[in-house]
Amino acid sequence: MARSMMVGQTVAVARRILTEYLRQRRSLIFWAAFPALMLLLFGLIYGNNPSMPGSLDTTPAGILIGAALFFSCLGGTVSLLVAERERRTLRRLLISPLHPAAYFLGIVLALSVIALVQTIIVYFLAYLMGSHYRGSVWLGAVIVALSVFSYVGLGFFFGTRFAKRAEDVNGPVAAFGVPLLVLAGTWFPVSLLPEFLLQVARFDPIFHMNESLKAVAGRGAGWGELAGSLMFLAVFSGVALAIGIASYRRMLVEEKRS
Amino acid sequence: MTIVRFQGIRKSFGDKRVLDDLSFAVGRGEVYGLLGPNGCGKSTAINILCNLLDPDAGTVEIAGKPASHEIKRIVGICPQEIALYRDLNPVENLRFFSQLYGLTKTDREARVADLLSVFSLERYRSTAVSALSGGWQRRVNIAVALVHSPQILVLDEPTSAVDLEARHELWRLLETLKADGMTILLTTHHLDEAEQLCSRIGIMKNGRIAKEGTIPELLALVPAKAIAMVETSDTQATLERAAKLGWGIRHYAGKIGCLLPQQISLREVVHAFDAIDVSAISLQRVSLEHAYLEVIHDGGTG
Numbered sequence: 179m180a181r182s183m184m185v186g187q188t189v190a191v192a193r194r195i196l197t198e199y200l201r202q203r204r205s206l207i208f209w210a211a212f213p214a215l216m217l218l219l220f221g222l223i224y225g226n227n228p229s230m231p232g233s234l235d236t237t238p239a240g241i242l243i244g245a246a247l248f249f250s251c252l253g254g255t256v257s258l259l260v261a262e263r264e265r266r267t268l269r270r271l272l273i274s275p276l277h278p279a280a281y282f283l284g285i286v287l288a289l290s291v292i293a294l295v296q297t298i299i300v301y302f303l304a305y306l307m308g309s310h311y312r313g314s315v316w317l318g319a320v321i322v323a324l325s326v327f328s329y330v331g332l333g334f335f336f337g338t339r340f341a342k343r344a345e346d347v348n349g350p351v352a353a354f355g356v357p358l359l360v361l362a363g364t365w366f367p368v369s370l371l372p373e374f375l376l377q378v379a380r381f382d383p384i385f386h387m388n389e390s391l392k393a394v395a396g397r398g399a400g401w402g403e404l405a406g407s408l409m410f411l412a413v414f415s416g417v418a419l420a421i422g423i424a425s426y427r428r429m430l431v432e433e434k435r436s
Numbered sequence: 437m438t439i440v441r442f443q444g445i446r447k448s449f450g451d452k453r454v455l456d457d458l459s460f461a462v463g464r465g466e467v468y469g470l471l472g473p474n475g476c477g478k479s480t481a482i483n484i485l486c487n488l489l490d491p492d493a494g495t496v497e498i499a500g501k502p503a504s505h506e507i508k509r510i511v512g513i514c515p516q517e518i519a520l521y522r523d524l525n526p527v528e529n530l531r532f533f534s535q536l537y538g539l540t541k542t543d544r545e546a547r548v549a550d551l552l553s554v555f556s557l558e559r560y561r562s563t564a565v566s567a568l569s570g571g572w573q574r575r576v577n578i579a580v581a582l583v584h585s586p587q588i589l590v591l592d593e594p595t596s597a598v599d600l601e602a603r604h605e606l607w608r609l610l611e612t613l614k615a616d617g618m619t620i621l622l623t624t625h626h627l628d629e630a631e632q633l634c635s636r637i638g639i640m641k642n643g644r645i646a647k648e649g650t651i652p653e654l655l656a657l658v659p660a661k662a663i664a665m666v667e668t669s670d671t672q673a674t675l676e677r678a679a680k681l682g683w684g685i686r687h688y689a690g691k692i693g694c695l696l697p698q699q700i701s702l703r704e705v706v707h708a709f710d711a712i713d714v715s716a717i718s719l720q721r722v723s724l725e726h727a728y729l730e731v732i733h734d735g736g737t738g
Contacts, residue, residue: 183538190535194521194528201523201564266519270580273486273513274536 184280191284213246213300221307238304239391244364246296251289251326253351255333260341272430282422286330293326313394324411325387331418338425362388383414439464439619445494454480456643467620469630472640478623486513512586516593518573522566526557526576530583537584551579571602588619631724639731647731654727660695664705667716
């Protein structure tokens with residue numbers, strides 16, 4: 179398939195998703211309100227806790243990765259796939275020349291726009307609360323981009339395997355996603371994890387998203403220091419793309435049989 | 437010129453053979469109706485045509501090429517369900533699908549404008565699909581199938597679940613496409629729809645074409661010039677009287693259908709059943725429904 183056509187398909191999928199979100203204003207409001215409220219809550223907890231100095235600077239990173247992007251990109255992907263099935267548009271996509279990679283990348287692109295808006299909201303509010311971002315903005319942007327990619331890949335995996343109807347959306351997100359969040363030290367420092375759990379956590383992509391963004395924001399960590407986590411996330415993003423394409427193909431095969 | 441050719445298609449799901457040596461051909465510019473009871477294999481045949489299923493044996497050729505991924509550009513498929521993005525308006529749906537087919541912006545906008553005009557959708561161009569009535573949603577559903585200017589349009593029960601008025605509107609629309617020379621493969625359960633729209637019909641039974649022909653050819657399967665429908669409490673006497681007159685008998689949904697070998701008046705039919713307790717008699721022209729039952733049930737419905 180010509181590259182220009184694939185780019186066109188990717189942009190078409192992204193634009194369609196964003197237009198639909200704009201029409202369903204309520205979900206956009208919730209996606210903005212949820213991280214804002216979480217930030218306010220954790221900001222009040224950490225901001226008034228002298229035993230955890232500097233926590234306020236790492237809080238926005240945890241909120242962004244663990245609350246905002248988790249639900250918009252992972253939960254959002256699961257919802258998009260289920261909606262595609264329920265509206266029967268999946269069948270229509272199946273009989274069109276849409277390339278599976280263009281479908282995956284279109285969702286990544288649309289959710290990246292949502293993620294960008296969420297990032298701006300979270301860091302703007304954090305700034306108002308007295309939080310400081312100490313590292314490279316570009317490095318932070320790369321971590322957020324890799325996080326979106328990884329979440330969408332996980333969303334494809336959970337969405338195609340475990341969610342057939344709208345009622346099924348919360349199940350896989352809660353059953354598989356939330357334990358990954360906890361293991362990643364989203365809500366507390368990973369230093370509280372026992373050693374064996376810490377070793378397990380190193381295979382959790384959310385752990386690397388969290389730890390690297392917290393390190394950049396809180397300590398101003400650079401590219402070299404985070405090379406290991408960045409490499410893990412880059413490889414996982416590649417795996418996520420492969421998972422996404424394979425899951426989409428599997429979903430199409432199931433749709434053919436339906 | 438043949439544009440779609442099914443040749444010896446076989447398909448089984450587990451132990452169940454759904455298609456058994458299915459063969460038929462659709463000519464360019466023809467409206468071909470594929471009829472048959474539920475489970476006779478119509479949808480499986482459509483799915484094979486759309487390259488959604490692989491046959492176990494046999495071949496499907498479209499415009500002289502085997503059905504494959506590339507065929508997606510030649511065939512436009514309108515599924516039975518409304519498969520649209522309901523928060524988007526008709527223009528946004530048409531634009532989205534046209535982008536998937538790689539239309540340039542200029543071609544896209546021209547095509548969208550053309551389809552809005554053909555389907556009389558201009559006044560609803562900015563209305564979310566979810567806010568449109570069932571009939572208008574059906575129009576958008578069909579328009580989307582035509583967005584890439586396919587050579588063949590496959591319509592899977594295009595008027596299911598719409599009211600009578602909307603169905604007639606859709607018929608008018610399909611007549612327009614037919615007049616423009618579009619090749620259409622249509623599946624439907626509405627025999628009046630098939631009779632109105634199709635130039636040729638294949639009636640499927642047990643996974644193959646049991647009978648095929650033009651409407652007059654299929655009507656000729658019914659050995660009658662007209663049918664007298666008789667409602668009576670005295671079935672035995674009615675059957676004996678009809679037999680005595682040399683009229684064939686069919687049973688249509690609990691009523692007795694007398695196959696009249698020549699056109700006679702209602703007065704003559706009523707007179708023929710003198711002294712029998714008959715509650716209602718009506719005369720009907722021989723229709724596709726009668727021909728269909730002749731093929732599917734070897735006569736009436738019992």
